[in-house]
Amino acid sequence: MILPIRGIGDPVLKRKGQDLSPDTKGLAELIDNMFETMYNANGIGLAAPQVGLSYRLFVVDTHVSIQEDTDDEKGIKQAFINPVICSFSGDKIPFEEGCLSIPHIREEIWRHDEIHVRYQDPAFNVQEAQFKGLISRVFQHEFDHIEGILFTDLLSPIKKGMLKGKLDKIKRGKVSVDYPMWLMKK
Numbered sequence: 276m277i278l279p280i281r282g283i284g285d286p287v288l289k290r291k292g293q294d295l296s297p298d299t300k301g302l303a304e305l306i307d308n309m310f311e312t313m314y315n316a317n318g319i320g321l322a323a324p325q326v327g328l329s330y331r332l333f334v335v336d337t338h339v340s341i342q343e344d345t346d347d348e349k350g351i352k353q354a355f356i357n358p359v360i361c362s363f364s365g366d367k368i369p370f371e372e373g374c375l376s377i378p379h380i381r382e383e384i385w386r387h388d389e390i391h392v393r394y395q396d397p398a399f400n401v402q403e404a405q406f407k408g409l410i411s412r413v414f415q416h417e418f419d420h421i422e423g424i425l426f427t428d429l430l431s432p433i434k435k436g437m438l439k440g441k442l443d444k445i446k447r448g449k450v451s452v453d454y455p456m457w458l459m460k461k
């Protein structure tokens with residue numbers, strides 16, 4: 276089921292997510308719905324607050340962007356529950372980011388290239404992983420969502436000023452965050 280995506284200006288996007296426990300009702304279905312919602316919107320990551328739920332949960336599928344697996348970069352499809360970034364490493368590098376909650380806006384954001392993370396998988400087994408490149412980038416962006424942070428919050432005051440008009444339009448509902456239904460697989 277495709278869920279409505281919340282746009283910038285919705286207070287849920289500014290809230291910190293709550294930890295999930297194995298007895299959270301309907302979690303498997305929620306994860307399925309989040310993947311479906313993300314694919315429908317052509318996204319590669321989606322966090323629970325973006326569908327109106329203050330949970331520490333996000334889904335990532337980078338196969339669209341990483342088509343050929345190399346040793347350095349393999350595409351992943353994964354739901355991350357109660358994730359933690361244990362450490363950052365590598366240089367900080369710029370990359371143009373977008374966000375399903377902030378349509379039509381892309382801005383360069385500097386982030387560390389590598390991260391070491393801990394999380395729970397949908398069976399609530401604790402997993403650890405080292406990510407770099409695009410997966411690290413998407414993980415950090417989605418992790419920010421469950422902390423109530425949007426990528427536009429990370430911009431310089433000057434950049435924020437330049438974007439204010441555009442962001443206000445989304446906040447007032449003048450720019451839709453409904454994604455085209457023709458992208459639906461069924």
Ligand SMILES: [Zn+2]
Nearest residue numbers: 373374375376
């Ligand atoms: Zn986002």
